[in-house]
Amino acid sequence: xxxxxxxxxxxxxxxxxxxxxxxxxxxxxxxxxxxxxxxxxxxxxxxxxxxxxxxxxxxxxxxxxxxxxxxxxxxxxxxxxxxxxxxxxxxxxxxxxxxxxxxxxxxxxxxxxxxxxxxxxxxxxxxxxxxxxxxxxxxxxxxxxxxxxxxxxxxxxxxxxxxxxxxxxxxxxxxxxxxxxxxxxxxxxxxxxxxxxxxxxxxxxxxxxxxxxxxxxxxxxxxxxxxxxxxxxxxxxxxxxxxxxxxxxxxxxxxxxxxxxxxxxxxxxxxxxxxxxxxxxxxxxxxxxxxxxxxxxxxxxxxxxxxxxxxxxxxxxxxxxxxxxxxxxxxxxxxxxxxxxxxxxxxxxxxxxxxxxxxxxxxxxxxxxxxxxxxxxxxxxxxxxxxxxxxxxxxxxxxxxxxxxxxxxxxxxxxxxxxxxxxxxxxxxxxxxxxxxxxxxxxxxxxxxxxxxxxxxxxxxxxxxxxxxxxxxxxxxxxxxxxxxxxxxxxxxxxxxxxxxxxxxxxxxxxxxxxxxxxxxxxxxxxxxxxxxxxxxxxxxxxxxxxxxxxxxxxxxxxxxxxxxxxxxxxx
Amino acid sequence: xxxxxxxxxxxxxxxxxxxxxxxxxxxxxxxxxxxxxxxxxxxxxxxxxxxxxxxxxxxxxxxxxxxxxxxxxxxxxxxxxxxxxxxxxxxxxxxxxxxxxxxxxxxxxx
Numbered sequence: 001x002x003x004x005x006x007x008x009x010x011x012x013x014x015x016x017x018x019x020x021x022x023x024x025x026x027x028x029x030x031x032x033x034x035x036x037x038x039x040x041x042x043x044x045x046x047x048x049x050x051x052x053x054x055x056x057x058x059x060x061x062x063x064x065x066x067x068x069x070x071x072x073x074x075x076x077x078x079x080x081x082x083x084x085x086x087x088x089x090x091x092x093x094x095x096x097x098x099x100x101x102x103x104x105x106x107x108x109x110x111x112x113x114x115x116x117x118x119x120x121x122x123x124x125x126x127x128x129x130x131x132x133x134x135x136x137x138x139x140x141x142x143x144x145x146x147x148x149x150x151x152x153x154x155x156x157x158x159x160x161x162x163x164x165x166x167x168x169x170x171x172x173x174x175x176x177x178x179x180x181x182x183x184x185x186x187x188x189x190x191x192x193x194x195x196x197x198x199x200x201x202x203x204x205x206x207x208x209x210x211x212x213x214x215x216x217x218x219x220x221x222x223x224x225x226x227x228x229x230x231x232x233x234x235x236x237x238x239x240x241x242x243x244x245x246x247x248x249x250x251x252x253x254x255x256x257x258x259x260x261x262x263x264x265x266x267x268x269x270x271x272x273x274x275x276x277x278x279x280x281x282x283x284x285x286x287x288x289x290x291x292x293x294x295x296x297x298x299x300x301x302x303x304x305x306x307x308x309x310x311x312x313x314x315x316x317x318x319x320x321x322x323x324x325x326x327x328x329x330x331x332x333x334x335x336x337x338x339x340x341x342x343x344x345x346x347x348x349x350x351x352x353x354x355x356x357x358x359x360x361x362x363x364x365x366x367x368x369x370x371x372x373x374x375x376x377x378x379x380x381x382x383x384x385x386x387x388x389x390x391x392x393x394x395x396x397x398x399x400x401x402x403x404x405x406x407x408x409x410x411x412x413x414x415x416x417x418x419x420x421x422x423x424x425x426x427x428x429x430x431x432x433x434x435x436x437x438x439x440x441x442x443x444x445x446x447x448x449x450x451x452x453x454x455x456x457x458x459x460x461x462x463x464x465x466x467x468x469x470x471x472x473x474x475x476x477x478x479x480x481x482x483x484x485x486x487x488x489x490x491x492x493x494x495x496x497x498x499x500x501x502x503x504x505x506x507x508x509x510x511x512x513x514x515x516x517x518x519x520x521x522x523x524x525x526x527x528x529x530x531x532x533x534x535x536x537x538x539x540x541x542x543x544x545x546x547x548x549x550x551x552x553x554x555x556x557x558x559x560x561x562x563x564x565x566x567x568x569x570x571x572x
Numbered sequence: 573x574x575x576x577x578x579x580x581x582x583x584x585x586x587x588x589x590x591x592x593x594x595x596x597x598x599x600x601x602x603x604x605x606x607x608x609x610x611x612x613x614x615x616x617x618x619x620x621x622x623x624x625x626x627x628x629x630x631x632x633x634x635x636x637x638x639x640x641x642x643x644x645x646x647x648x649x650x651x652x653x654x655x656x657x658x659x660x661x662x663x664x665x666x667x668x669x670x671x672x673x674x675x676x677x678x679x680x681x682x
Contacts (some may be wrong), residue, residue: 031606031637038593074633103636123639123647124591 020045021067021138026055026083027101028075032122036070036101039127040134051075052083059083059093067138069098070120073107081114088115095148097141099134117141153226155203156210161233164225168235168278171223179238180222182269182281184289185213185249188296190230193262204256206230209264212252216245233282238270242301250299265292266301287312318365319373325357326382332356333390334557335408337566338528338550341542348570349548350441352530353391353410354557355383380413387411389429391440394560396433402567409441409471414448417459423466437467441492445473449488460489471528476516485523493520495546497531503540510540517545573600577682581645581675588642599641606637607680612673619665627665628657646675 022045027033030050037046047062049055052075059066069087073080080100087093100111103122111119117137124130151163159167171180187193187209194202206226213232217224222236239245245266253262267289269281276284288304325331335351357365374380391410399405416422430437442463449456449472460470471492476499495516502509513529520527529541532551541549558566575596579585592599611630618627635650653668655661 029633029637031602032640034605035591035602035640038595038598039591072636074629074636103632103639122636123642126590127593 022047022062022065023068023070023134024049024055024058024062024066025070026050026052026075026080027070027072029072032072032101036124036130039124039130043131044134052079055083056086059087059096063093063096066096068134068141069096070101070134071098071116072101073104073111081110084111084114084116095141095145097137099137153210156207156226158210158214158232159223159225161225161227164223164227164233164235165278167223171235172278176274179270179272181234181236181238182271182278182285183234183236183242183245184227184267184282184285185209185232185234185245186265186267186289187230188263188265188294193260197260205253205262208252208256209249212245212249216248231286233285238272242266242268242303246299246301261297263297263299265289265294265296265299267291267304268301269304284308284312315369315373317362318359318370319377321359322374322377322379325359326379326386330358330360331383331386332358333387333394334559335394335563336530336550336557337555337563338409338548339554340547341538341549342547346549346554348406348566350406351408351563352443352550353387353408355387375413375415378415381415381419384411384413384416385425388426388440392429392433392435394563395435395439397560398564398567401564404567404570405435405439406563406567407439407441407469409443411473412442412444414445417444417448417456422459423462426463426468427466438469441469441471443471443473443494446475446477446496449484457487457489464489464491476512485519490523490525492526492528492548493523494528494530500529500531500537500541503537505540510544513541513546514544520547521545573603573680573682575600578603578643578679581643581679583679584642584644588640591640591642603641603643603679606641607676609634609637612676616669616673619669624657624660628654631657643675643679646672646679649675 020043023040024047025033025036025040026049027036028050033048033050037048040046044067047058047066049058055069055071059069069083071080071083084098084100087096087098094115097117098115100107100116100119101122102108102111102119108119117140118133120130120133125133147163151160152158153160158164171178187205190202190205193205209232210224210226213224213234216222217234217236220236220239222234224232224234227233234245249264249266253264267285267287269276269285269288271281284304287308288302291308292300292302332355334354334356336354337348338350338352339346340349355367355371357367357370359365371380371383374383388410391408395406395408412422419425426440426442427437430440444456444460464470469491470489471494472488472490473494474496475493476496493516495513499509499513499516503513504510517527526547527545528548528550529546530550532538532541532549532553534553537551538549538553555566575585575589578588588603589596589599592602611634615627615630615634618624618630631650631654635647635654638647638650641647649668649671653665653672656663656665656668
């Protein structure tokens with residue numbers, strides 16, 4: 001008979017497919033043994049044992065096949081308690097459920113305390129009752145074993161994400177008035193810890209954080225999970241202050257890593273008014289967590305606040321409008337000129353193509369804001385392709401107008417790299433406009449390189465083989481090792497803006513720039529600096545040996561026709 | 573020994589048969605097996621010798637078997653003896669034991 005209740009395991013159905021389970025009946029009384037066996041034999045395969053020792057022998061030898069042990073307590077050769085203790089004390093055997101057979105009421109509680117799942121009275125209940133309890137015990141044990149196998153994170157022993165949310169939902173159901181906080185803990189730059197100190201040390205860090213989180217969850221009446229690699233969720237009663245969590249986790253880290261610089265970030269969403277559903281609360285806690293800089297050398301706790309909420313609403317609005325914006329062509333491209341400063345007079349060298357979104361209600365939206373949203377919802381590919389098409393069109397237009405082919409650089413996102421027809425698409429738009437691959441430079445961020453090195457290297461090699469120039473964007477923001485740089489195929493290094501902001505005569509920042517100039521020389525590629533805003537920065541960079549400059553000092557991003565005038569005036 | 577003789581004795585035959593999945597032959601076989609147990613004799617010796625702790629263990633084990641066979645009157649006598657021995661009550665165990673043996677004989681001889 002099929003079981004229609006989807007919430008319980010359908011062992012009867014398995015039974016129909018000849019999936020017979022095996023039960024071990026242990027009793028020193030042949031009459032009892034045979035009566036019980038006779039009741040159960042129709043549904044199960046039965047193994048018998050008449051002493052405790054014999055029972056343990058069978059259990060150890062057939063542990064993978066036994067679904068249940070029915071165990072008499074009073075037997076010669078080791079009583080039932082000894083068998084029960086041996087089963088429950090063994091990592092291998094403890095999953096096998098045991099039902100105790102007893103005529104003593106006093107023994108019932110003791111058996112349950114020692115790990116029996118249920119007890120059956122002597123004289124036996126009616127066979128139907130007995131069979132139902134046996135079936136139920138097996139179902140429960142299968143359920144429990146599945147939960148143990150899939151509900152627990154193998155490394156840290158915390159819950160897995162799915163089970164965590166299930167527990168949290170149950171908690172909400174039974175504590176509708178309780179004020180509960182959603183907490184997210186993230187280890188800062190965890191991939192670096194793995195890279196620098198090895199995966200086994202990384203695992204120790206994860207386990208230490210998990211231990212701390214587990215103790216906090218227990219202490220505050222809540223549940224915790226490892227949501228993914230280095231991110232943990234905690235669902236606990238509302239706390240006024242999270243210093244104790246910070247301290248607990250920091251102490252755990254000190255225990256294993258006194259000499260290492262390991263930090264974590266905590267985001268909290270206190271849902272005092274039960275205004276958001278569970279997933280949303282953790283999204284917000286995560287948002288709070290992400291508001292703490294990854295590079296801070298402090299262990300920080302951020303609480304979700306109104307600003308974050310407004311940002312969330314704004315982002316949700318933009319996310320909802322992306323589709324329409326692409327359809328209605330609400331985007332246009334602008335050009336940020338790049339100047340070659342190697343000779344005396346700066347010369348127009350190229351331009352980086354940037355995208356602008358003119359939202360019909362919200363006006364111009366900054367790319368810093370909407371690009372991550374496009375990356376998140378997967379439509380960055382369409383946007384990138386729009387930009388590339390526009391770029392090619394304008395390069396062609398300038399050539400037609402001024403007789404000069406001015407190459408431009410466009411951004412290639414991480415997802416584009418995994419697109420099998422990337423090269424074909426680029427070649428097609430260039431061909432459509434009568435251009436060559438050298439007329440469009442491709443900017444790929446350094447972080448993309450460090451994420452999936454093998455794939456990126458293969459793709460970049462094929463792009464370069466086809467004649468494209470590839471610039472490594474935001475160099476210095478990621479963590480490429482110098483060793484790795486030598487094996488990366490690139491045609492230019494683009495210095496991350498962060499380096500330029502603080503440069504001054506003889507300070508650390510300019511020394512760093514000088515160092516990177518040497519790296520570029522070593523790789524025999526030009527060094528491009530972006531975000532250059534004033535003459536002081538320009539002169540320092542020129543002196544340091546920078547090759548190409550882009551930034552407001554020379555020009556803000558301009559329209560196609562304005563850039564055309566720059567080409568015209570450059571006299572190229 | 574037949575189903576009818578068991579009924580006559582006062583056994584709860586319906587209960588016993590249900591426990592044996594309605595199989596009369598099997599039920600009768602189990603009763604024969606249960607009643608031919610040498611511990612019935614051994615119990616008398618232990619009681620005579622005043623080894624009440626051992627007697628308790630033995631009668632307790634027999635109680636589990638006879639209970640499952642639903643042999644009402646015999647089960648009641650054995651249960652009484654078990655409880656008396658459990659608390660080491662000062663009762664006439666010899667008389668009780670005799671009753672056990674008589675009831676056993678009555679069943680076996682049908």
